Amino acid sequence: MRAQEYTDVRFRVAPEEQIAFFGGDPDNFTYPRFDLDFALFRIYENGRPLENKNYLKWNSKGASENELVFVTGHPGSTQRLDTVAQLEFERTIYGTM
Numbered sequence: 001m002r003a004q005e006y007t008d009v010r011f012r013v014a015p016e017e018q019i020a021f022f023g024g025d026p027d028n029f030t031y032p033r034f035d036l037d038f039a040l041f042r043i044y045e046n047g048r049p050l051e052n053k054n055y056l057k058w059n060s061k062g063a064s065e066n067e068l069v070f071v072t073g074h075p076g077s078t079q080r081l082d083t084v085a086q087l088e089f090e091r092t093i094y095g096t097m
Helices: 084-094
Strands: 009-013 040-045
Touching: none
Parallel strands: none
Antiparallel strands: 009 040
C-alpha cells in the first residue's frame, strides 16, 4: 500500500489553556499537574472531509473487548514526600536514595 500525502489538514478542536495546563507549574514531579493535552485534526480532499474507513470513532456506550482505549496516567514519580525513615530504609536495604 502506497502512502498518501494530504495537504488540506484542518485543526478541529483542542482544550482551552485552563484545562490543558491545570496546576500552572511545568514541573509535574514537584507540584502535581493535571493536563488534558490533545488535538483533533480533519483531513479534507477536494474541499470535503476525507471518506476513510479508518478513523477514531466515539462510542458513548464505552469500549468493547480488544478495542483501543486512551487512559490517564502518571508518567513518573519522586521521593519528595518520603520521610527520613523511608529514605534511611531505602539506603540500608537497597543502597540507594
